[in-house]
Amino acid sequence: MKELTCIVCPNGCELTIDEKTLEVKGNKCPRGADFAVNELKAPSRTISSTVKTSFKDVPVLPVRVSKEIPKEKIFEVMKEINRVTVDKRIKSGDVVIANVLGLNVDVIATSDILLNEEHYGKH
Numbered sequence: 023m024k025e026l027t028c029i030v031c032p033n034g035c036e037l038t039i040d041e042k043t044l045e046v047k048g049n050k051c052p053r054g055a056d057f058a059v060n061e062l063k064a065p066s067r068t069i070s071s072t073v074k075t076s077f078k079d080v081p082v083l084p085v086r087v088s089k090e091i092p093k094e095k096i097f098e099v100m101k102e103i104n105r106v107t108v109d110k111r112i113k114s115g116d117v118v119i120a121n122v123l124g125l126n127v128d129v130i131a132t133s134d135i136l137l138n139e140e141h142y143g144k145h
């Protein structure tokens with residue numbers, strides 16, 4: 023029996039899952055059961071972070087991964103994110119790292135802060 027906390031919604035239900043039968047208890051909705059089974063078989067997470075830019079007015083740009091990645095790859099993906107410097111005025115949704123580590127996941131910008139007119143001309 024494994025205990026875990028559901029992170030799918032703010033309720034944070036305390037779940038137990040039987041490793042053999044995959045029976046889940048403690049979930050207030052079916053999404054919790056799916057979460058527990060997935061955690062047991064292939065835990066995955068999303069990442070939100072920031073990357074450096076070469077612009078003095080906006081030194082960091084918020085980014086996230088385009089979909090969840092295997093939990094054990096988080097550290098390596100963060101290393102890739104920390105390695106990047108954005109040198110173009112890209113917009114929200116633009117790809118910062120395509121197919122990071124060959125995971126079929128992109129790291130994408132989540133802010134238009136580099137396009138903010140207030141910042142133009144100060145570079």
Ligand code: SF4
Pocket residue numbers: 028029030031032033034035048049050051052053054055
């Ligand atoms: S089991 Fe359902 S209600 Fe409970 S935290 Fe997970 S998603 Fe929310």
